[in-house]
Amino acid sequence: MLQTPTITKTVLLLFNSVFLLLGVVLLSSGIWFLADPRHFLTTFGADEILVTYKSDPSLEDLKMLYTQFAYVLISVGLFITGVCLFGILGTLKGNRVILLVYSLLLFVILMFVVISTILLAVYETEVVAQIKHFLQNSLQERYTGDSSHFFTKAWNFLQSNLECCGVMNYTDFNQTTNWTVRYSPLAILPASCCSTEDKTLLAECTENHNLYSDVSNANVGCLGKLLNLIKKYGGVTLGTIIAICCGLIIMMLSASYLTIKAYYKIEV
Numbered sequence: 695m696l697q698t699p700t701i702t703k704t705v706l707l708l709f710n711s712v713f714l715l716l717g718v719v720l721l722s723s724g725i726w727f728l729a730d731p732r733h734f735l736t737t738f739g740a741d742e743i744l745v746t747y748k749s750d751p752s753l754e755d756l757k758m759l760y761t762q763f764a765y766v767l768i769s770v771g772l773f774i775t776g777v778c779l780f781g782i783l784g785t786l787k788g789n790r791v792i793l794l795v796y797s798l799l800l801f802v803i804l805m806f807v808v809i810s811t812i813l814l815a816v817y818e819t820e821v822v823a824q825i826k827h828f829l830q831n832s833l834q835e836r837y838t839g840d841s842s843h844f845f846t847k848a849w850n851f852l853q854s855n856l857e858c859c860g861v862m863n864y865t866d867f868n869q870t871t872n873w874t875v876r877y878s879p880l881a882i883l884p885a886s887c888c889s890t891e892d893k894t895l896l897a898e899c900t901e902n903h904n905l906y907s908d909v910s911n912a913n914v915g916c917l918g919k920l921l922n923l924i925k926k927y928g929g930v931t932l933g934t935i936i937a938i939c940c941g942l943i944i945m946m947l948s949a950s951y952l953t954i955k956a957y958y959k960i961e962v
Contacts (some may be wrong), residue, residue: 706785706948709941714778719941721771728764730781777803779950790956791947801947808904811935826917835868839875840886846875856919858913864903864912878898887911898955 777799784792814821836845853859860866862881867873877885881900888899890909903910 702948702951703785706952708786709781709945709948710778710781713774713941713945714782717778719771719773720767721775724764724767724769724771728761747843755934761787770837779816781945784949785952788952788956790953793953793956797832797946797949797953798827800942800949801867804942804946807935807939807942822921825920826861829917834869835871837870838872850884850915853884853886853911856916856923857889858914858916858919859883859911861917862915883910883912 704939754940777796780792781796783789784796817901832845833849836843837849838846841847860883864887867883877900878897881897883900883903885896885900887903888896888906888909889911890896890899895906899906899910903912
């Protein structure tokens with residue numbers, strides 16, 4: 695077998711290098727996420743939300759989800775890195791067994807990505823319903839108005855940045871069971887539902903939003919804003935998925951080609 699890399703080998707090594715970089719990034723992010731969550735989130739501008747992450751005793755379930763997410767990143771990163779190194783080894787050695795196993799692994803990954811995307815599109819309504827349920831539950835049962843509490847800080851952050859109020863609108867706050875800290879005694883919505891820093895105007899907006907519609911977001915739901923944000927970047931996400939699938943197909947075909955050549959001991 696010739697030592698000079700062929701076009702097929704070069705293409706396969708190139709794509710493997712790209713996916714290897716992705717795997718290393720995911721692996722590193724997962725380790726960073728797990729080892730130093732505060733610094734990780736500060737880097738991405740979320741420190742204001744999670745400043746109470748380690749001190750709030752009511753967040754055990756969320757902390758578990760947070761940790762599981764980090765382990766998922768680490769696992770996926772390790773898997774992608776391992777598969778790519780396996781593919782690079784098979785390509786450089788020209789070993790048909792390694793290349794065959796590598797091709798099968800790529801096929802499994804491709805099927806997983808395609809099926810996951812299809813399922814997400816088919817069950818879009820159910821996914822939206824779950825998001826709505828989570829938002830309603832966190833607002834009704836965990837919003838206190840005290841900015842030292844995680845869910846209060848998270849909701850205030852969401853409402854201030856997306857310029858929205860409640861899940862569907864401000865009436866969602868009528869169903870809160872723990873909202874005890876209010877901007878003013880007569881407030882019917884949080885200060886984060888108003889787009890102003892004027893303290894006098896802010897107090898009046900939280901008490902009678904109808905008179906201050908120019909600064910009030912009372913009738914704009916955060917669920918709709920979130921879904922619009924997801925749809926805004928949906929094209930980019932879909933394009934990324936298509937690019938990944940195309941890359942996997944090219945890698946799989948290249949590996950299969952090299953496997954056949956190696957099996958028949960034909961120089962490439």
